[in-house]
Amino acid sequence: MTTYVPVPGHHRSPLSDDPTGPSGNRRLFAAAGPTLVQHGARFGPFPTLSPPSRLIGLLDDAGLSGRGGAGFPTGRKMSAISGRRSVVIANGAEGEPASGKDAVLLRTAPHLVLDGLALAAAAVGARETHLYAPAPALDAVRRALDERRAAGWDRHKVHLTEAPDRFISGEESAVINRIEGRPALPSDRLVRVTDSGLHGRPTLVQNVETLAHVALIARYGPRWFRSTGTPTEPGTMLVTLSGTAAPGVLEVPIGIPLARLLDDYAAVDPAAVRAVLLGGFHGAWVPGAQVPEAALSREALQPLGATPGAGVVLVLGTHECGLQKSADISRYLAEQSARQCGPCLNGLPAIANVLTQLAYRRPAPNSAREVQRLTNMVEGRGACKHPDGTARFVRSAMNTFAHDVGLHLRGRCEATIPAPPPTPRTR
Numbered sequence: 029m030t031t032y033v034p035v036p037g038h039h040r041s042p043l044s045d046d047p048t049g050p051s052g053n054r055r056l057f058a059a060a061g062p063t064l065v066q067h068g069a070r071f072g073p074f075p076t077l078s079p080p081s082r083l084i085g086l087l088d089d090a091g092l093s094g095r096g097g098a099g100f101p102t103g104r105k106m107s108a109i110s111g112r113r114s115v116v117i118a119n120g121a122e123g124e125p126a127s128g129k130d131a132v133l134l135r136t137a138p139h140l141v142l143d144g145l146a147l148a149a150a151a152v153g154a155r156e157t158h159l160y161a162p163a164p165a166l167d168a169v170r171r172a173l174d175e176r177r178a179a180g181w182d183r184h185k186v187h188l189t190e191a192p193d194r195f196i197s198g199e200e201s202a203v204i205n206r207i208e209g210r211p212a213l214p215s216d217r218l219v220r221v222t223d224s225g226l227h228g229r230p231t232l233v234q235n236v237e238t239l240a241h242v243a244l245i246a247r248y249g250p251r252w253f254r255s256t257g258t259p260t261e262p263g264t265m266l267v268t269l270s271g272t273a274a275p276g277v278l279e280v281p282i283g284i285p286l287a288r289l290l291d292d293y294a295a296v297d298p299a300a301v302r303a304v305l306l307g308g309f310h311g312a313w314v315p316g317a318q319v320p321e322a323a324l325s326r327e328a329l330q331p332l333g334a335t336p337g338a339g340v341v342l343v344l345g346t347h348e349c350g351l352q353k354s355a356d357i358s359r360y361l362a363e364q365s366a367r368q369c370g371p372c373l374n375g376l377p378a379i380a381n382v383l384t385q386l387a388y389r390r391p392a393p394n395s396a397r398e399v400q401r402l403t404n405m406v407e408g409r410g411a412c413k414h415p416d417g418t419a420r421f422v423r424s425a426m427n428t429f430a431h432d433v434g435l436h437l438r439g440r441c442e443a444t445i446p447a448p449p450p451t452p453r454t455r
């Protein structure tokens with residue numbers, strides 16, 4: 029059975045023509061190290077925009093979209109913030125176990141994130157800023173804040189809040205609940221957080237990687253940002269690669285062919301790939317046969333029913349069983365729900381049970397239909413998108429591994445079957 033742990037946080041960028049310069053693919057990791065001196069030596073002083081709200085136009089021109097998973101246009105989100113008491117939150121929760129990019133970024137380039145946070149706050153007129161991340165990442169941020177204070181780099185205070193290590197703790201209403209002192213659980217929100225978020229104030233929640241790109245766009249401009257990536261999805265993105273001999277975090281141009289990424293970064297033989305999970309545990313499998321047509325952009329992945337999400341690329345070898353891996357992930361997702369709403373309380377454990385039966389034990393003949401029925405039942409019925417994301421993942425697993433379903437129903441599997449896992453909890 030698979031144990032899900034974040035991949036070790038090393039990062040490489042072998043595709044870069046200019047690995048140390050802002051013109052290459054290595055942008056976020058271009059500084060020699062995490063200190064303020066190294067940051068200043070590489071990126072220059074804190075960028076001052078006049079007026080600060082000019083940033084929003086630059087982000088629109090750059091075409092920056094959020095790197096937290098949903099890919100919403102950043103400039104558009106910022107322009108929705110109005111009111112003098114607004115708040116900006118940098119979201120580094122990264123509850124997704126297959127992702128390590130935000131932790132690596134906060135450890136390696138904390139000053140880019142903090143510059144982006146200060147710039148975003150100035151642009152929307154916010155006096156209050158927060159950074160929300162797991163404890164180890166907060167240590168790096170604390171050190172960076174001390175350096176900034178000592179150097180008088182920028183004056184604004186950043187409130188730090190520890191993110192619990194749970195899949196859903198980075199969902200934006202869970203982030204707000206946690207910062208307000210409640211458990212980090214999503215809540216049913218009838219109004220957008222940009223209208224009424226933290227303590228009822230207009231709130232901008234941005235992923236930490238998004239903010240780091242903001243800091244670079246403020247310095248080098250939209251044309252520079254668009255010099256890599258695709259015309260509709262410009263820039264670079266961080267990818268967490270796992271399931272290979274050398275897992276790690278990479279910075280790649282958006283639109284990079286998946287086969288090239290696997291070959292250049294991980295020396296993966298395409299013939300040894302059963303499938304690749306893109307976008308994380310709420311993402312979708314791309315079958316090995318379709319890897320040559322896949323590229324890491326929303327546009328390129330749309331026909332394959334996948335998205336790059338927050339940059340998770342998890343490789344499943346031909347020696348592994350896709351149904352077992354999917355059953356493990358569905359059980360994890362069931363256990364990670366907040367157990368507040370019906371679909372999470374009853375539906376997700378039921379789906380995980382049937383998938384586990386199908387993957388590890390002698391399945392009932394109607395197992396596949398039962399998974400489909402339960403998946404249809406949970407969709408669109410939670411207070412947050414957790415059931416929808418789980419349904420999307422499970423549906424993709426059943427499509428991608430349809431051949432394996434047939435084999436398992438006949439008591440066979442192309443991979444070695446390990447001991448059955450414990451049965452998920454139900455109520």
Ligand SMILES: Cc1cc2nc3c(=O)[nH]c(=O)nc-3n(C[C@H](O)[C@H](O)[C@H](O)COP(=O)(O)O)c2cc1C
Nearest residue numbers: 094095096119121122123198199200234235238413
């Ligand atoms: C279940 C769930 C978990 C999420 N976890 C994270 C997370 O760990 N980090 C993050 O930045 N966004 C996460 N998001 C997305 C946030 O709700 C929000 O859209 C994001 O922080 C906005 O930042 P961006 O526009 O810069 O991408 C999650 C969403 C869902 C539904």
Ligand code: SF4
Nearest residue numbers: 366368369372410412
């Ligand atoms: S849908 Fe699930 S994860 Fe989302 S709020 Fe309801 S119980 Fe929690």
